[in-house]
Amino acid sequence: MTKIGEPAAAQGLMEVGGDSLRMLAADDFPAIQKLRETAPPEIFDLPGTSGEFAGFFEGLMRKPWSMPMLCCQAAEPVGACLMTVGQLKNLNAYLVAVFDEPVSAVGALALYIRHCFWSFPLHRIYTQLAMTQAVKPHIDLLLRAGFKLEGTLVGHISSADGPLDAVVVAILRDEFEGWCLENRPELSLT
Amino acid sequence: MADGTLVGSWVSLETLTHANRAETRRLDAVRQRTPNLGGAGGRLDSLRSFGPPMLIRTRSTGLAIGLVENGEMIGYPGVAVVLIFVDQEAARPGMALEAFVIYVNRVFDHGARLVHLEVLAFNEPVLRMLRRRGLKEQARLRDQVYSGGRFWDVAVFAFDAAQFAEMAKPYARILPGGDRAPAALGNRGRA
Numbered sequence: 001m002t003k004i005g006e007p008a009a010a011q012g013l014m015e016v017g018g019d020s021l022r023m024l025a026a027d028d029f030p031a032i033q034k035l036r037e038t039a040p041p042e043i044f045d046l047p048g049t050s051g052e053f054a055g056f057f058e059g060l061m062r063k064p065w066s067m068p069m070l071c072c073q074a075a076e077p078v079g080a081c082l083m084t085v086g087q088l089k090n091l092n093a094y095l096v097a098v099f100d101e102p103v104s105a106v107g108a109l110a111l112y113i114r115h116c117f118w119s120f121p122l123h124r125i126y127t128q129l130a131m132t133q134a135v136k137p138h139i140d141l142l143l144r145a146g147f148k149l150e151g152t153l154v155g156h157i158s159s160a161d162g163p164l165d166a167v168v169v170a171i172l173r174d175e176f177e178g179w180c181l182e183n184r185p186e187l188s189l190t
Numbered sequence: 191m192a193d194g195t196l197v198g199s200w201v202s203l204e205t206l207t208h209a210n211r212a213e214t215r216r217l218d219a220v221r222q223r224t225p226n227l228g229g230a231g232g233r234l235d236s237l238r239s240f241g242p243p244m245l246i247r248t249r250s251t252g253l254a255i256g257l258v259e260n261g262e263m264i265g266y267p268g269v270a271v272v273l274i275f276v277d278q279e280a281a282r283p284g285m286a287l288e289a290f291v292i293y294v295n296r297v298f299d300h301g302a303r304l305v306h307l308e309v310l311a312f313n314e315p316v317l318r319m320l321r322r323r324g325l326k327e328q329a330r331l332r333d334q335v336y337s338g339g340r341f342w343d344v345a346v347f348a349f350d351a352a353q354f355a356e357m358a359k360p361y362a363r364i365l366p367g368g369d370r371a372p373a374a375l376g377n378r379g380r381a
Contacts, residue, residue, distance in 0.1 A: 089336050090341075091341075123333060123341060126331065128265075151330055153266075153306075153328055153329060153348065155303075156263070156266045156306070158303065166266075
């Protein structure tokens with residue numbers, strides 16, 4: 001029997017069509033390892049060993065509103081999402097979203113964003129991504145899911161090939177609601 | 191340049207120590223009530239910084255009027271987020287600018303590749319000053335900060351050492367090392 005307070009994997013927490021979400025669990029290192037092989041490391045440095053994953057998972061559990069989840073298609077993990085929150089009073093969260101096939105992940109991502117706005121009184125979700133060819137499909141994915149481009153942080157990322165720019169994209173609660181009504185009414189929060 | 195005290199024409203900057211702790215706490219309390227720069231308090235949790243935080247003191251009266259600090263932007267090695275707070279009740283025009291120029295030079299001396307500034311959209315004097323110096327807004331973070339009963343946009347600016355030297359040129363003669371005594375650095379009295 002699972003003890004109260006002990007993290008445990010849920011079955012599909014939310015399922016729409018073939019997309020579902022479930023909380024990331026302590027034994028999900030294989031799913032993260034698989035994602036690490038396909039997702040660009042510029043987006044997020046996923047843990048590479050089971051020991052690193054244990055520390056990473058424990059750290060996430062301690063952070064408010066981190067909501068680490070696996071995004072699944074046909075019950076198979078195809079991506080992972082989590083949030084980091086700086087100051088709670090600002091009601092915004094930084095999104096980390098990595099998918100093995102971003103081209104086909106808009107439904108899974110929208111489901112996660114919906115769950116963020118549904119779970120917490122968030123006003124804004126944003127992220128910053130390196131402008132590289134490898135990351136571009138993830139930038140396109142966010143834009144297709146209703147995120148808006150807010151600008152470019154010039155030369156902020158240092159790389160072996162020299163400084164790289166980072167794009168800033170964000171979505172506000174009412175923008176997500178508008179996106180849902182136009183694209184996925186079943187995800188509407190109202 | 192050694193850590194310790196940096197001396198300008200109007201202000202000196204000193205490292206935070208036990209000796210100035212009471213003044214630092216007082217200024218910090220004022221800062222909490224008057225958030226002029228986005229991100230104060232929550233952003234400077236990075237492990238690395240490019241030089242220590244410093245207290246700003248007027249040279250004429252010895253009064254502590256502000257705080258200036260930096261931290262490496264999380265996820266962006268070499269990028270320093272600089273925060274400056276000056277108590278408007280205590281400072282004269284131009285003092286904040288002088289402190290800022292002295293401190294940013296220090297941040298670059300300590301190895302920062304870029305300085306990153308986030309300014310709340312209602313902070314028009316600072317936005318005007320940055321734009322007048324030719325800086326372009328790189329991003330506008332919509333509704334990023336909750337302050338005074340509503341959400342506010344945050345304007346993001348950044349520059350490297352060469353760009354900063356260019357920006358500071360008009361002030362070079364009246365800043366430390368220049369050949370003129372400061373008369374007025376601020377824009378009070380101008381349209």
